[in-house]
Amino acid sequence: MNKRMMMMTGVAPFGLKPWFSERVWGKRDLTPWYAETGTTELVGEAWLTGPQCVVETGPLAGQTLAAVAENLGGEFPLLVKILFPADKLSVQVHPDDAQAKALGETRGKTECWYVLEAETGATVALGLKPGAGAKEVAASVESGTMESLMQHVPVAVGDMLFVDAGTVHAIGPGVVLLETQQTSDVTYRLYDYGRPRELHLEKGLQVLKSRTQAGKVAPRLMDGFTRLIEQKYFVVDRFDVSSTGEVNVAFNGAGCLVGLAGRGVVLDGEGHVELVPGKAVVVPAGGVSVVVETGSSISFARCVAPV
Known part of the structure; x- marks a missing residue:
């Protein structure tokens, strides 16, 4: 690894x-x-x-991100x-x-x-x-x-x-x-x-x-989101959803979602994590997709360290 x-x-x-x-x-x-x-x-x-930063949700709650990363053999990128x-x-x-x-x-x-x-x-x-x-x-x-x-x-x-x-x-x-x-x-x-x-x-x-x-x-319109930047160390995209529903968000590397406006929920199959302005939801594994459930309009950023 x-x-x-x-x-x-x-x-x-x-x-x-x-x-x-x-x-x-x-x-x-x-x-x-x-x-x-x-x-x-x-x-x-x-x-x-x-x-x-301290984990607020799930079984790792109370641990720092550094401690979580160290226990799993790496560092959040x-x-x-x-x-x-x-x-x-x-x-x-x-x-x-x-x-x-x-x-x-x-x-x-x-x-x-x-x-x-x-x-x-x-x-x-x-x-x-x-x-x-x-x-x-x-x-x-x-x-x-x-x-x-x-x-x-x-x-x-x-x-x-x-x-x-x-x-x-x-x-x-x-x-x-x-x-x-x-x-x-x-x-x-x-x-x-x-x-x-x-x-x-x-x-x-x-x-x-x-x-x-x-x-x-310059931003680039993609399929369902706007690509804001794509560089060696990071890719940042913006999602703008104007209706109630679910959005599949893919991760090709470790990264996070950051709430910008409105509120949503990140579903992981075992539970859910709130996605709100000014907070990050870490998606620690690449090669996965998460579902963001929206109750109304929401904007959020996806920040990924590409592999």
Whole structure:
């Protein structure tokens, strides 16, 4: 069994409790996604499939996702989050797999952002302007002009953006994003607008790339769903159902369903798991299909690590 791409055969789908990550750029009020977070601090991220997320349903209830994965000989391959920035995130970069291993890390971090909410005029910074590289980045950090080197991309609800490893990037306020990424938290902070947090310039300058494949991804209509992105590490699709009934959802690798709007139920043959906005239902085995039962209109995402 490939430990990276675990196939937890014999384990039915289960619901996870989100884990809330406090961030200086986050919010205290995450409604309508979450009524409460369990903290009065600023929350920037809701981790839906984080290693520390606790199983809420079925015989594995009370265990962390990390413990479940370890007991079954692997690691869940995708980290899915919802991001809630009220202020600018730092300008940062992630290594690819080869770079990460050379720096003593397990793997790199390739990710994507699906825009759930966006205020008028909202943008993300994605990539460097033509001609800019490590030398220019280092000089701009010193002079406090880093933002002027970035390509600022307008975003709207429904946009999907690919964030290739090595892409210098930053997220601005006025958006809520569904992030799907490799299970990795290797982040090198290049610039933080004068906030007193540690920078990782040496490593960041080593791994940044002047040009990458990052950018907006056009959706593709498929048979019964919309393909938002298809990459080496993840495939993300959106299902929009407007009536009562059942929807068969296939998984060709381990993954999860994330509720976006409305409510449904994931049937597994032994029971059911509620599918609600802001929570993930893990489908731990590839090569299977699950049934989503809908009582009315519902939208949800399928995030899969392809094999």
